[in-house]
Amino acid sequence: MMKKKISIKDIAKLTDTSITTVSFVLNGKGRISKEISKKILDVAKKNGYEPNRMAVGLRTGVSKVIGLIVESIGGPFFGEMAKVIEEEAEKDGYRIIYCSTNNNLQKGKDMIRMLSQQLVDGYIITPMKGLEKDIQNLVDNEKPVVLIDGYFPGTSIPHVLVDNYTSAYNAVDCFVRSGYKNIGMVTADLGLIQLNDRSLGYKAALKDNNLKESSKMVLKVPFDMDKNDGVEAVKAFIEKQKQMDAVFFTTNYLGTMGLQAIKDLKLSIPDDLAVISFDDNEVFSLYPPGITTIQQPTYDIAKSAIDILMAQINTHKLDASKIDLKIPSKLIERGSTLSKATA
Amino acid sequence: MMKKKISIKDIAKLTDTSITTVSFVLNGKGRISKEISKKILDVAKKNGYEPNRMAVGLRTGVSKVIGLIVESIGGPFFGEMAKVIEEEAEKDGYRIIYCSTNNNLQKGKDMIRMLSQQLVDGYIITPMKGLEKDIQNLVDNEKPVVLIDGYFPGTSIPHVLVDNYTSAYNAVDCFVRSGYKNIGMVTADLGLIQLNDRSLGYKAALKDNNLKESSKMVLKVPFDMDKNDGVEAVKAFIEKQKQMDAVFFTTNYLGTMGLQAIKDLKLSIPDDLAVISFDDNEVFSLYPPGITTIQQPTYDIAKSAIDILMAQINTHKLDASKIDLKIPSKLIERGSTLSKATA
DNA sequence: TTTTAATGATAAAACGTTTTATCTATATTT
DNA sequence: AAATATAGATAAAACGTTTTATCATTAAAA
Incomplete structure (x- = not known):
């Protein structure tokens, strides 16, 4: 069975030509007569x-594969992202090799090292604390790199992500417009720049609206806490901050934990507590009364990332105007931020 | 900048040995003295x-990459799957190249063709109607292949998936135990064997419980229908079947559509309508009163799939006892199937 | 001592391409 | 007619490995 793959050498033999001729024809390079070209093309096609x-990779140093290193492909955000990236890359004949780090620094380092063995032509990476050096190293070695979902402040590694600051700012603004004044925040202490930007946006919006900002109103969930403990932590937080009438969850994951906590406490949304969460997903649209969310422009982020990466791959240099791309988000208003009942 | 990658030739030169010696040492093959080995290992390590x-791939014909072809990485089921597969494969030094077909037959064919160019050592594929030939072709060419989530009846291509028949059977049984007697089903007309198996399980369970089975009680949602239209279709279905007191959704996707429909109709779960859906996810655990689901053993499926694939890759033949692997599911009972209020 | 075996190291071929440099034959210019 | 250009084709090197076969040298066996 196992019919041996046909090579250009075989085609050369079948057509009474040389491998050079075959290669030229197949790649449209040298100057080969119409007749011979046709003959070669026919044989190539017929034999699939x-x-x-x-071999191509070895000879040319180009693998036509790009590496996608994300925290975890599992989540809705990265899943959707991966899909778009794959589709777009395919248009240029590139395939995606996928690696997840699960927020494990060593794994991230390993991934980068492994992929750099002439295996991939470029990288799309969700950065994490501690990976700066390794990534900068790639850039220094002229490897095309684009960061998504985060970035390293102070470096000039191209990155594309949602405008976290403005998004969080808008969330608070939405609360305020609907009459909420005691606005809390639940975030994680991953040390990720994007979460920090969200915090800054939250604080700035409070300030601009003349609302008092208090560290008591902010819960930082330890990143290694499991889901159940997280729910308990959020419950304790909500119970303690009696005056709080609205809460902003800075990630999808925290948002669903929050819903569970609020459900456990038998509180009503938005009467007892208004809610906004980052990252729209099915839960939020379905869960009564509908949770207002900040919808990340997944498609745009992924599309921009791959475009920038391809530009680097093709031109062998990076366009300085494309280093810092912040894409606006969309606030999806639902029942969880209905105007506060006048007391 | 761009420091040239070091090759074994370079190492040979640096250590005053031959490339053969270096290769042997690095791979622990031939017989090389302790001193020389150490010298070579040191130099190799120091220069990273x-x-x-x-080059390895060209010479050995082994790429250490496996291809994962799924319908869409986006969904929670495949996302989780991809994660496990990636983790397990990594233990054997394999990487995953990922492709999604979006249920597009041509794309599936293209993917298989592309990957077969000496690029991957094995395949994990979610089969779709029309891909039989292409996949059988891989098998005939002695390429390691494992199907997940579906299979082709009558062929002997290894596959591992949840026991769809029994799972659906158990769902109906659960309804019956709780006192529901008019049990409907919402499924899709994708022509997928797994959905067919679920239907068969549903019907068999009805029969064994002496309940009447009627095609009126089954809705087949066209696979290319968009979400909104799907919701409308389900609404119409529910309204028409007044006597229906329980409904079984055969996929995750249909389940969330169903919840939306039930919400739109302002029906109460489970008082007006009990619900079970295939594929557990966050929505179902959170959505009041909690939706009973059939939880697929994602980890086991992925683990078995990769194990079977690796066995094929390593032994160059397939273990006949591992061709048809059906893994039991877990019924997660929640509020949506509470015992029916006695009339 | 001579033959045989074991040890340690290597040369060279091969994997399937791409690409440079070269070659022949024909066409064009002087 | 001689010199030069062009068209069409190819040989051979290179990419970085792995592996087979071979070659010395030294140790063990006869």
Whole structure:
């Protein structure tokens, strides 16, 4: 069975030509007569010739594969992202090799090292604390890199992500417009710049609306806490801050934990507590009375990332105007931020 | 900048040995003296030598990459799956190249063709109607293949998936135990064997419980219908079947559509309508009163799939006892199937 | 001592491409 | 007619490995 793959050498033999001629025809390079070209093309097609990627890769140093290193493909955000990236890359004949770090620094380092063995032509990475050096190293070695969902302040590694600051600012603004004044925040202490930006936006909006900001109104959930403990932590937080009438969850994950906590406490949304969460998903649209969310422009982020990466791959240099791309989010208003009942 | 990658030739030169010697040492093959071995190992380590995967691949015909072809990485089921597969594969030094077909047959065919160019050592595929030939072709060419989430009846291509028949059977049984007698089903007309198996389980359970089965009680949602239209279809279905007191959704996707429909109709779960859906996810655990679901053993499926694939890759033949693996699911009972209020 | 075996190291071929440099034959210019 | 250009084709090197076969040298066996 196992019919041996056909190579250009075989085609050369079948057509009484040389491998050079075959290669030229197949790649449209040298100058080969119409007749011979046709003959070669026919034979190649008939035998289902496909170039050996390894050989091509070895010879040219180009793998036509790009590496996607994310925290975890599981989540709705990265899943959707991966899909778009794959689709777009495919248009340029690129395939995606996928690696998840699960927020494990060593794993991230390993991934980068492994992929850099002439295996991939470029990287799309969700950065994490501690990976600065490794990524900068890639850039220094002229490897095309684009960061998504985060960035390293002070470096000039291209990155594309949602405008976290403005998004959080708008969330608070939405609360205020609906009459909420005691606005809390639940975030995580991952040390991620994007979460920090969200916090800053939250604080700035409070200030601009002349609302008092208090560290008591902010809960930082330890990143290694499991879901149940997280729910308990949020419950304790809500119970303690009696005066709080609205709460902003800075991630999808925290938002669903929050819903569970609020449900456990038998509180009503938004009468007892108004809610906004980052990252729209199905739960939020379905869960009564509908949870207001900040919807990340997944498609735009992924599209921009791949475009910027491809530009680097093709031109071998990076366009300085494309280093810092912040994409606006969309606030999806639902029942969880209805105007506060006048007391 | 761009420091040239170091090759075994370089190491040979640095250590005054031959490339054969270096290769032997690095792979622990031939017989090389302790001193020389140490010298070579030291130099290799100091210079951060990493073998060129393309060269290795070309020479050995092994890429250490496996192809994962799924319908869409987006969903929670495949996302979780991809994660486990990636983790397990990594233990054997394999990486995952990921492709989604979006239920597009041509795309599936293209993917298989592309990957077969000596690029991957094995495949994990979620089969779709029309891909039989292409996949059988891989098998005939002795490529390691494992199907997940579906299979082709009558062929002997290894596959591992949840026991769809029994799962659906158990769902109906659960309804019956709680006193529901008019049990409907919402499914999709994708022509997928797994959905067919679920239907069969549903019907068999009805029969065994002496309940009447009627095609009126089954809704087949066209697979290309968008979400909104789907919701409308389900609403119409529910309204028409007044006597229906329980409904079984055969997929995650249909389940959330169903919840939306039930919400729109302002019906109460489970008083007006009891609900079970295939594929557990966050929505179902959170959505009041909690939706009973059939939880797929994602981890086990993924683990088995990768194990079977690796066995094929390593032994170059497939273990006949591992061809048809059906893994039991877990019924997660929640509020949506509470015992029916006695009339 | 001579033959045989074991040890340690290597040369060279091969994997399937791409690409540079070269070659022949024909066409064009002087 | 001689010199030069062009068209069409190819040989051979290179990419970085792995592996087979071979070659010395030294140790063990006869």
